[in-house]
Amino acid sequence: MRSERKVHPFVSVNRAVHVSGDASAPSRPVLNTVQLDVSYGGPLVLADLTTSIPVGEVTAIVGANASGKSTLLRALARLLKPAGGVVCLDGADIHRQSTRSVAVQLGLLPQSPRAPEGVTVGDLVRRGRYPHQRLFDPWSKADERAVARALELTGLSALVGRPLDELSGGQRQRAWIAMALAQDTAVMLLDEPTTFLDIAHQVEMLDLLVRLNRSENRTIVMVLHDLNQACRYASHLIAVAEGRVEAVGHPSEVVTTELIERVFGLRVSVITCPVSGTPLCVPHTHCDQP
Amino acid sequence: MNRTARLCATAAIAILGLAIVGLTVGDYPVAARTAIATAIWDRGGEFDFVINSLRFPRVVVAVLAGICLAASGLLFQTLIDNPLVSPDIIGIDTGAATAAVANLAIGLDVRLLPFAAFAGALTAALLIFALSWRGGFSGGRLVLVGIGINALLSAVITYMLVRFPVERVSAAARWQAGTLSASSWDDARTMALVLVVLLPVALLLVRRLRIMQLGGETAVALGMRLERNRVAVITTGCGLAAVVVAAVGPLGFVALLVPHVARSLAGPITVGVLFLTALLGAFMLLSADLVAQRLFAPTVLPAGVVTAAMGGPYLLLVLRRFNRAV
Numbered sequence: 099m100r101s102e103r104k105v106h107p108f109v110s111v112n113r114a115v116h117v118s119g120d121a122s123a124p125s126r127p128v129l130n131t132v133q134l135d136v137s138y139g140g141p142l143v144l145a146d147l148t149t150s151i152p153v154g155e156v157t158a159i160v161g162a163n164a165s166g167k168s169t170l171l172r173a174l175a176r177l178l179k180p181a182g183g184v185v186c187l188d189g190a191d192i193h194r195q196s197t198r199s200v201a202v203q204l205g206l207l208p209q210s211p212r213a214p215e216g217v218t219v220g221d222l223v224r225r226g227r228y229p230h231q232r233l234f235d236p237w238s239k240a241d242e243r244a245v246a247r248a249l250e251l252t253g254l255s256a257l258v259g260r261p262l263d264e265l266s267g268g269q270r271q272r273a274w275i276a277m278a279l280a281q282d283t284a285v286m287l288l289d290e291p292t293t294f295l296d297i298a299h300q301v302e303m304l305d306l307l308v309r310l311n312r313s314e315n316r317t318i319v320m321v322l323h324d325l326n327q328a329c330r331y332a333s334h335l336i337a338v339a340e341g342r343v344e345a346v347g348h349p350s351e352v353v354t355t356e357l358i359e360r361v362f363g364l365r366v367s368v369i370t371c372p373v374s375g376t377p378l379c380v381p382h383t384h385c386d387q388p
Numbered sequence: 389m390n391r392t393a394r395l396c397a398t399a400a401i402a403i404l405g406l407a408i409v410g411l412t413v414g415d416y417p418v419a420a421r422t423a424i425a426t427a428i429w430d431r432g433g434e435f436d437f438v439i440n441s442l443r444f445p446r447v448v449v450a451v452l453a454g455i456c457l458a459a460s461g462l463l464f465q466t467l468i469d470n471p472l473v474s475p476d477i478i479g480i481d482t483g484a485a486t487a488a489v490a491n492l493a494i495g496l497d498v499r500l501l502p503f504a505a506f507a508g509a510l511t512a513a514l515l516i517f518a519l520s521w522r523g524g525f526s527g528g529r530l531v532l533v534g535i536g537i538n539a540l541l542s543a544v545i546t547y548m549l550v551r552f553p554v555e556r557v558s559a560a561a562r563w564q565a566g567t568l569s570a571s572s573w574d575d576a577r578t579m580a581l582v583l584v585v586l587l588p589v590a591l592l593l594v595r596r597l598r599i600m601q602l603g604g605e606t607a608v609a610l611g612m613r614l615e616r617n618r619v620a621v622i623t624t625g626c627g628l629a630a631v632v633v634a635a636v637g638p639l640g641f642v643a644l645l646v647p648h649v650a651r652s653l654a655g656p657i658t659v660g661v662l663f664l665t666a667l668l669g670a671f672m673l674l675s676a677d678l679v680a681q682r683l684f685a686p687t688v689l690p691a692g693v694v695t696a697a698m699g700g701p702y703l704l705l706v707l708r709r710f711n712r713a714v
Contacts, residue, residue: 197608197611214469225598
């Protein structure tokens with residue numbers, strides 16, 4: 099069965115994904131996985147996972163701890179080599195493409211990126227231009243424009259010369275986003291971009307990402323811990339449980355009491371958010387019973 | 389002119405000043421004007437031997453060795469983004485010294501010595517990096533493994549010094565504490581050759597190091613081919629450290645201390661910071677050697693003892709800051 103899948107898996111299956119994707123939405127998936135298996139040397143963390151990321155939308159990957167949601171994002175970012183199946187970028191195996199040509203199409207913000215001591219905001223953001231530069235290329239006008247734009251979009255233009263360690267958590271996270279923006283990729287992957295931020299900064303961060311999605315038409319894919327934020331901000335939800343996709347689609351269509359029970363093992367009531375009209379999950383707890 | 393360029397210019401002037409001092413002071417003091425004239429345009433004459441056979445090569449070797457060591461330290465520290473990962477601390481210098489002593493002990497041609505030292509440094513480095521690899525590098529683990537390898541290789545050197553006939557290994561004593569007192573134009577030539585090849589390589593690696601120091605995941609996301617660039621940085625760093633060990637023996641703490649000073653003056657690594665590091669390395673080694681020669685004159689200390697005396701307190705300072713961070 100295994101060997102059967104290995105024969106040009108993405109050529110045949112990718113087309114099938116296209117067709118079914120086209121039926122519901124006109125967008126063409128640029129990033130998709132086909133029968134993806136991933137392990138960290140032990141049992142499979144992702145098993146036989148086929149999904150695609152809709153172009154120009156905000157996709158949230160949700161799931162319980164250790165469900166494989168971060169692993170899926172890391173596999174999409176080619177940080178993990180699949181044990182089976184493929185991750186495809188524009189229809190071709192991402193691991194068969196030069197990592198630099200992938201880097202001009204696909205950006206990533208890891209969960210806790212590491213900043214060199216004393217680095218300034220401007221210095222960090224400029225490093226995002228790396229995949230666009232060749233060995234002896236000088237710093238170009240296009241590089242300068244991309245950096246200026248990234249700083250402007252994240253509201254950091256005034257802080258360009260400030261060391262990162264002097265900024266607040268929210269500003270620091272925006273600086274990292276600016277670095278990923280300077281990379282100027284059509285797809286941005288973010289691993290829990292709101293961790294370590296307070297609620298106000300979480301909202302600010304997600305607003306920023308949605309704004310980037312709308313004004314720049316960038317495809318955003320993020321792992322989110324907070325289910326309600328995922329429902330609120332994402333137009334496409336991928337719910338992962340035990341290394342499999344439990345449900346995909348628009349939050350209003352897929353988020354139900356049963357799904358949350360299956361994915362998180364938690365009983366919730368799904369109501370409509372009074373502000374946004376998106377689904378809002380209210381957990382039932384043992385303390386609720388009188 | 390930006391800040392880094394100004395600092396570089398200042399360091400270069402300071403080096404020039406120290407070099408002139410290095411030519412003039414000693415058991416036979418020579419006036420600065422005479423010393424410079426004898427070294428540059430008026431060769432021969434009364435002080436020819438003192439200046440052109442003893443002091444001038446020594447000054448040049450100190451400058452070149454300082455450049456090599458500091459640049460090597462900057463490469464390793466940036467690669468792992470940890471100020472303790474420097475070739476003298478993690479046992480790469482000792483690897484080079486072990487191979488150099490072995491080269492003497494088994495009686496191979498001394499012209500092979502720099503190559504043996506390079507092979508020793510590279511072997512030690514690969515061993516340390518392989519043993520501390522757990523799906524990624526951690527600075528702390530690397531330093532601990534390195535200290536272990538360092539101790540092991542020191543024992544091997546001691547064993548060889550005891551085991552092999554004294555007439556063969558007596559010259560090997562210099563690989564226990566580095567000294568510039570036997571510096572010759574040959575040493576200077578070897579180091580200059582290595583620098584001509586490896587300094588441009590190091591300059592090319594700066595842009596990649598700036599990406600690699602953001603961590604493995606970010607580096608891959610930015611299109612970095614990690615494995616081959618890591619190998620390139622390690623090989624270059626080993627070459628720079630090994631040539632110094634081959635010529636003058638292990639001089640501790642230059643590679644550890646100088647890059648940190650340069651970073652705190654001029655910020656994270658750039659081409660300018662690499663130049664500044666190289667110049668500060670030359671400055672530190674020149675001044676350490678002058679102190680070694682003159683502090684207890686006529687008794688002369690090995691320069692390695694002075695660099696250790698300068699670097700030891702600094703290492704304690706770094707460790708203290710580390711502890712507070714943990």
